[in-house]
Amino acid sequence: MKPFLEALEERILIADGAMGTLLYSYGVDRCFEELNLSHPNEVLKVHKDYLDAGAEIIQTNTYGANYEKLSRYGLEESVKDINTKAVQLAKEAVDGRAYVLGTIGGIRGINQSLSLEEIKRNFREQLYCLLLEGVDGLLFETFYDLEELKTVVKIAKKEAGLPVVAQVSVHEPGVLQDGTKVRDALKQLELAGADVVGVNCRLGPYHMIQTLAEVPIPANAYLSVYPNASLPNYEEGRFYYSAEPEYFGKMSNELRLQGARIIGGCCGTTPDHIRSVAKHLTDRSPILTKEVKVKKEVELQPITSRSTPLHEKVKNERTVIVELDPPKHLDTSLFFEGVKALGESGIDALTLADNPLASPRISNGAIAAIAKERYEVNPLVHITCRDRNLIGLQSHLMGLHTLGVHDILAITGDPAKIGDFPGAASVYDLSSIELIKLIKQNNEGISFSGKSLRERTQFSVGAAFNPNFRHLDASIKRLERKVHAGADYFISQPIYGEEQLQQIYEGTRHLNAPIFIGIMPLTSARNAEFLHHEVPGITIPESTRRRMEFAGSDPMKARKEGMDIARSLIDTALALFNGIYLITPFTRYDMSIELVEYIKAQTNEERKVSHGQHII
Missing domain, CATH: 3.20.20.220 (TIM Barrel)
Incomplete structure (x- = not known):
């Protein structure tokens, strides 16, 4: 296979979908990253199912495999073992047929209290575990805090020497939770050194298309998008996603028209969703130019007078x-x-x-x-x-x-x-x-x-x-x-x-x-x-x-x-x-x-x- 970035230069790559959603559907409701050690065959099967569906990029089962998140399960001393095994499983499944990206998830979400120094310590420990096993690139996903994501991108570009995919997550189309526009956030990530910038999680294909419609084609990076299958439903104590794979696959063509070079799936997606993308995305040639549609800014009402605070x-x-x-x-x-x-x-x-x-x-x-x-x-x-x-x-x-x-x-x-x-x-x-x-x-x-x-x-x-x-x-x-x-x-x-x-x-x-x-x-x-x-x-x-x-x-x-x-x-x-x-x-x-x-x-x-x- 060609090096990862060379392949992206030539064509759109299809990535895998959710790991946790599939394991959850099997009845596994626990620390998914620990399954690398206790249930490796289930993890291996998920990777192979995505490969058989047409995925050309497989991410390691390490989204939450850092000290901070593993400590919630009493597994903080297992960071090295969990990450090491995850890469080994992904590489065994791929066997040279696809690219393996070492996945690292954001820590700051609703909880913003963790300091940057603590984040750096968590990140470096997990990063070196992934690097020691040899991955084709790094995937940073589900980051709500732009400061956190820029920090880890800069560390990775300085210390890893591998392609970096950096993805933000949003609650509302086109805007981060601190009010930063997605187009501005992705530009900042590009300037920080990310090779691929994009969006994942929270939103389904429709709102992801709306979000990317405001984003120009990056000058020195590629675009990626990993939508959720849909908004989740809740019934009898369980969450599930009802969007049909056929719809998801059809929407991949519109994502392509917005300049996406990597199209994968996040929460709720399964190998059937990725198979549908492979079926419908018949034209893999990249979009090099597009018309950007920026929504008119909502004007804030003037502040009314109030008594002295x-x-x-x-x-x-x-x-x-x-x-x-x-x-x-x-x-x-x-x-x-x-x-x-x-x-x-x-x-x-x-x-x-x-x-x-x-x-x-x-x-x-x-x-x-x-x-x-x-x-x-x-x-x-x-x-x-x-x-x-x-x-x-x-x-x-x-x-x-x-x-x-x-x-x-x-x-x-x-x-x-x-x-x-x-x-x-x-x-x-x-x-x-x-x-x-x-x-x-x-x-x-x-x-x-x-x-x-x-x-x-x-x-x-x-x-x-x-x-x-x-x-x-x-x-x-x-x-x-x-x-x-x-x-x-x-x-x-x-x-x-x-x-x-x-x-x-x-x-x-x-x-x-x-x-x-x-x-x-x-x-x-x-x-x-x-x-x-x-x-x-x-x-x-x-x-x-x-x-x-x-x-x-x-x-x-x-x-x-x-x-x-x-x-x-x-x-x-x-x-x-x-x-x-x-x-x-x-x-x-x-x-x-x-x-x-x-x-x-x-x-x-x-x-x-x-x-x-x-x-x-």
């Missing part, structure tokens, strides 16, 4: 936000009495928790809409990653924007097992850091899928800060990651130590993001002990707990002592920070109002002193 306001003046948890029941009378009173006290925002401690409450989005409309109180809505999958999170954000709710706090959320419904599932499609990135992407007018929202959201994004870890440095490093993700400001857990406030100030003064210091007045010694010993993220110094104990069982004395402690903490906090976050205990909004009034009085007194000094 919290993170901007707190940079310039004292700002007080108060948390009042939505009710656990449907009697909202006392709650809205508190909303009304807090609004009249002059707070800057009412923060509304999202089912704290994993216990269901009235939707904070519904509460926010009423508070804003009926009581003219600015709501700050918490959003946890626990209760909504990615679809729900994107929908929720769009809904809040439509309601005119622009101040939000992105948090991970307490695990479901600690709440009222311990059997409920925690979703966690995203981490809080990834949610911050999503919100910021919405502020650019782009949804998670990369599709235009036709309007920019205007969210001011807050993030949680827990300074009560054993090592404050670890907490601050997490703050730095959140700032890098786009956090505009932070809201801290309740703080009960004045020395701790000074430490926080010193440790965070380099951050370009203001902090609202959490203050929650104690109501009794029992309340103090419960918070310290049983509530995650709260630490109360022993001296403070002793003060509450000395106050005794008299509720009024305990209240007074708790408020004295809170006022003392506020005095220290105000000397260092502009933002105060009051957490209302047990819907006792009278205590929060009293502290709001205290803060305002302190601020007015400082202004008088400052004004007097200025006159002098």
Whole structure:
């Protein structure tokens, strides 16, 4: 056979289809890459079936055979064995009749938290395993993150000396999930050194044709396309693809007209689909020129004016936000009495928790809409990653924007097992850091899928800060990651130590993001002990707990002592920070109002002193 790239120069090559889909249809539902070791004959049979169907390119069964993905199955120490065996099986099946491409799949998908350094380590380990066994080229497929794919392409071109096929995956035709156009992404991959650039997975032939219609013929690379068979169906607990092979084969001619030099299949495709491609793709001559059809860009609607975002306001003046948890029941009378009173006290925002401690409450989005409309109180809505999958999170954000709710706090959320419904599932499609990135992407007018929202959201994004870890440095490093993700400001857990406030100030003064210091007045010694010993993220110094104990069982004395402690903490906090976050205990909004009034009085007194000094 001619070298791989020489063959591509002359004609279109037909590649194989899905490996996992076929194994799944055999009843195998596990780590498909491990089957190279435990069920090699099944893997070998899949390769041979594709070859018999007309495939001229066979990819190794190594899509997820890296340390990161194998660790989910406890197989992280088997990277070398799995990759080595995969190449051996593919070469045994091919026996010189087709090209063998070593396959490496993307790691970043919905989860964007893995650093580039970790990705490089994963990639190099798998890459060298494939190279040692001798492959004809490398196939990088199902990469949603362009930065990740460009990184591995550059490493491979520098260190492998083999042809590289680099393929992105998209949620929407023509655009990556970060909003980058596919045509621009493929150009960047071409410049990074990829020999073949293309698209695979997620979309069926129809939408793949739409995507490639916007892509010009590369000047220094070839185009590849591996569509899914169709969109998947779900029935009786199993996914399946209903697109007929005949349709898939007919569509291969249209893919050819878009300039594809490699046509294969991804999820849902079988040897019958590839056989149909071989049957219908009678003209293998490459398309060298074509008319590119670029869709008109959707214009974003102009941004409407909004009040000063919290993170901007707190940079310039004292700002007080108060948390009042939505009710656990449907009697909202006392709650809205508190909303009304807090609004009249002059707070800057009412923060509304999202089912704290994993216990269901009235939707904070519904509460926010009423508070804003009926009581003219600015709501700050918490959003946890626990209760909504990615679809729900994107929908929720769009809904809040439509309601005119622009101040939000992105948090991970307490695990479901600690709440009222311990059997409920925690979703966690995203981490809080990834949610911050999503919100910021919405502020650019782009949804998670990369599709235009036709309007920019205007969210001011807050993030949680827990300074009560054993090592404050670890907490601050997490703050730095959140700032890098786009956090505009932070809201801290309740703080009960004045020395701790000074430490926080010193440790965070380099951050370009203001902090609202959490203050929650104690109501009794029992309340103090419960918070310290049983509530995650709260630490109360022993001296403070002793003060509450000395106050005794008299509720009024305990209240007074708790408020004295809170006022003392506020005095220290105000000397260092502009933002105060009051957490209302047990819907006792009278205590929060009293502290709001205290803060305002302190601020007015400082202004008088400052004004007097200025006159002098």
